[in-house]
Amino acid sequence: MKDRDEWNDHLRAMPYSHILQTWEWGEFKHATVNWKPFRWAFKRNEELVAMASVGQRRVGALNVLYAPKGPVLAYDDIQLAQEIIGWLEKWARRKRAIWVKIDPDVPLATGVPGEEDDTPSTLGQTFKDLIVKRRWQFSKEQVQFRNTIVIDLNQSEEDLFASMSQNTRRKVRQAEKKGVTIRTAGIDDLPILYDLYANTGERDDFIIRPYNYYATLWRDFMEAGLAHAFIAEYEHKPIAHVILFHFGSKCWYFYGASSNEERQRMPNYALQWKAIQWAKAQGYAAYDMWGAPDEFDESDGMWGVYEFKRGFRGTVVRHIGAWDYSPFRPLYALYNRTRSR
Secondary structure, three states: OOOHHHHHHHHHOOOOOOOOOOOOHHHHHHHOOOOOOOEEEEEEEEEEEEEEEEEEEEEOEEEEEEEEEEEEEEOOOOHHHHHHHHHHHHHHHHHOOEEEOOOOOOEEEEEEOOOOOEEEEHHHHHHHHHHHHOEEEEEEOOOOOOEEEEEOHHHHHHHHHHHHHHHHHHHHHHHHHOOEEEEEEEEHHHHHHHHHHHHHHHHOOOOOOOOHHHHHHHHHHHHHHOOOEEEEEEEOEEEEEEEEEEEEEEEEEEEEOOOOOHHHHHHHHHHHHHHHHHHHOHHHHHHEEEOOOOOOOOOOOOOHHHHHHHHHOEEEEOOOEEEEEEEHHHHHHHHHHHHHH
């Protein structure tokens, strides 16, 4: 499939579709970090039943392959899942790949482990059993977040607000009372978005990429109608932002940042509520807060962010995570040892 609109239109209609499987994501990763995209559409009796955008990157004379949040298909069709996974295995062998990695947007369970709302997913467990039998291994490199919090937008705005924790509702109101205003951000605001993000990275001690990486991503997805950003201001000075990505039936909170100044005005709470309202108004069925701890205790580095996010309520969704298949297992073991060193 060679056409962007055709690819995205078909992908949008597929179960378990994801923004990271869009045409634009493959082009972005190719332009910035040299992952060459291969896009595969699979038909059964002339009906399109599965899709996979797979990035290829060279490692010496060999390759590594990665389908971010893919492949995309109806995972309750076990025979189809077997066929697509088998095809990926054969293709990896032909490409002389050290490994091919998948991490489809398939839930393994919902709720917090060990708590009353902990509910296993038969679909996710069945697919996990399938790939384990086929000698796929749980990846040491979990590129995307395995767990997240998803808010169901198929309820009234009043119910969405009422379902939040009392503390979160109070802070949303507090931001407005303390003079925080919110506006939509455009292409001209990319330097502001990056400066706030770099500030946050320095404060919270996480590594960020150079400006051109994020500017390319945010600009291209905004221009394609797949990203939307809000900036919170106090007295016309930017103090925080959120950047949303949206596709199919879902809106994702991909990026958030704040200044070291005026944090007592709670701009991040106001921004999240604005983002939820916007996503609902656009007709999206779910708002994905994009990230929750791997281990649900205070030792996890995501715990502080999780405490902020869970105040907006929503359901914890635990996905199956990333899995690797290697047609050349000694090479895979050598690669992992080298990466560890």
